[in-house]
Amino acid sequence: MSGITLRASGIRSGHWEGEIEAQGDVPPSVEIWHMEQRLDGAEIAPSGEPGRWRARVPIPPEALNDGVQTFLVSDGASNARIGQFTIIAGVPLEEDIRAEIGLLRAELDILKKAFRRHCAEKPGQ
Template identity: 55%
Template sequence: MTQAVLSGGRISAGRWEAELKGSGPTPPRIEIWHRERQLDGVTAVVAAQAGTWMVSVPIPVAELSDGVQTFLVQDAATGARLGQFTIIAGVAIEDDIRAELDLLRAELDLLKKAFRRHCVETTG
């Protein structure tokens, strides 16, 4: 059996929805996870094309907060990741990315200094 494929994801009226194409007569059981918690209310409704379903889930208000929230979509039987969707709220993403990039650069500089010091100490 080939892995199901998600496409066309969107958020509308507090629900995430996407088209799921599979190879069997029934849709795979889909799980959606956010911060190690599984979301309730995932549905899969037969679409017009055979082997295609419209998957949707309500996005709980409690899961929304400032920053970037990533929701993982997976096949419950195999654990295979089928996709993800992201919600950005509050602080502008440009600020978040710049801050993360600055932090990564600072950590990289520390690692480079420590590595150079280690090389000098072990070779000398």
């Protein structure tokens, strides 16, 4: 275990931001990986509280594609994963979500009919 914890803040203006908690006064070494490539430009700055640091990394435009893109956050010293963030985008995703919602609605209708039928049955039948 690396002894580093991460609390993601979100994505703002094309940059992922998070807060890192680590032991000591030295900024932790944090790396962001996407598709087995390390992203450059990660900034680690003190947050004003002892043992807490603000992390910020630009998300390169070439990493943004249709579908689900997962970025791994790791401790640069131990290579242990301390977190991740995901970006979901594109038209294929919209179609997938619509199809899933359609299936969920159909299943819910089946369950409602079965429940109503069960409630309408007389006891002992």
